Amino acid sequence: MARQLDLSVRPIFSTPLLVFAVPDCACINQELKQAVLDHESTQLTYADREVIGWSSPHDMSMMEWAGKPLKQLFDAVTQVAELATEFSGRTGRTAQHPHWQVVEIWSNVQRNGGTNGYHAHPGSYWSGVYYVDVGDITDMEDKGGELQLFDPRGCLPRMLAPYLRYSLPELHDAGNTISFTPATGQCVMFPGWQHHAVAPYKGVAPRISVAFNLEPILNK
Template sequence: MEKSELTVRKLFCTPLLLCHLEGAEEINQALLQHFLSKPEQEPGRRHSNLGGWQSEDNLHTLALPAAQRLCRMVTDVVDAATAVHVPGGLIEASLAWRLNAWVNINSSGASNAVHGHAGAFWSAIYYVDDGGAGPENGGELFFYDPRGLLPAMHDPLLRFRIEGCVTAGYTEKITPEAGMLLVFPSWLLHSVDPFFGERPRVSVAFNFGTPTG
């Protein structure tokens, strides 16, 4: 059978940016020193977190050099991944983001329910201390296929034989590591399994929205 030339266009991809930040150890040590005692001093917030402790979303405003440095580094990653559509194509974005950032401290048994981050364009998670997270301790981060059940509507065993068009399941699992940064579209649903490490797992979450008015 003759084969015609085939062009594959992978439509509507969902970007997930992953990197390990330089200077993470110094940043992490300073953040842990500042925040680990906070659950004993402040009640914290309740949003998607089931157990654990969450700070106010004002990390970016604190006079804490490590926090300011981290916010600048994460903003640089977000800027590099953002473009603006204009007549003729895409150009590099130059935006004054509306930034919110907060600290999560998950003690043993804590988790996060499935949620997205409404009102933002990019969201990010930075791991200050993974708490010894691993297969034996749980606490994995799950991203949910935005197509829902669509990949399995016909036959859950079928797969595309096209690189980059993976339909192996409904979630993508990420095992946290200290110093790891994840950046993703804010509409992408995600959750965290219950964590059972010996020490608290500490992370920083970010929302990047464009200014209004």
């Protein structure tokens, strides 16, 4: 008769993926979509080797031509970042939450064949993307355009033993890529070191998003 073992299995080294619906997104999206498409029609794309599609400069200049809806958007974004982060024990301020500021914003417009290559956002604690309009992306049809998130450990868990996997469902993604299908009005945030990409988009309607990087405000 087999002995019963007291086994405790704890998934460790988790990576946070924050997904939330932005309040009043319909109004925000209406203004942002028009502003982005107007800007796309008059401005050349920013030189970004990772992007197939149109992109605006990776700085704060977007506040000049889309400031009103962006302010409302980033009020929600910085609130989430504050709730999801606290000072470490090294500061003597444990359990206190730092305030956050946006330091880079840019918009992306992708049509049929558009994509974003594998990359991370060095120097940012939190990065994210807001979906102004996901175009023709749905869960029912394969139109591409998913946000792809790569295991920070790379393919090592699968390279060592591709015929095995951990028995806990929470660990079945080890060594894999997770594909997240976005919805219009959704915001996704992740650590800046998290490598990610956008799968080739196969829709007709423009896929419009706003990407951003955040930094903590440490003097408050």
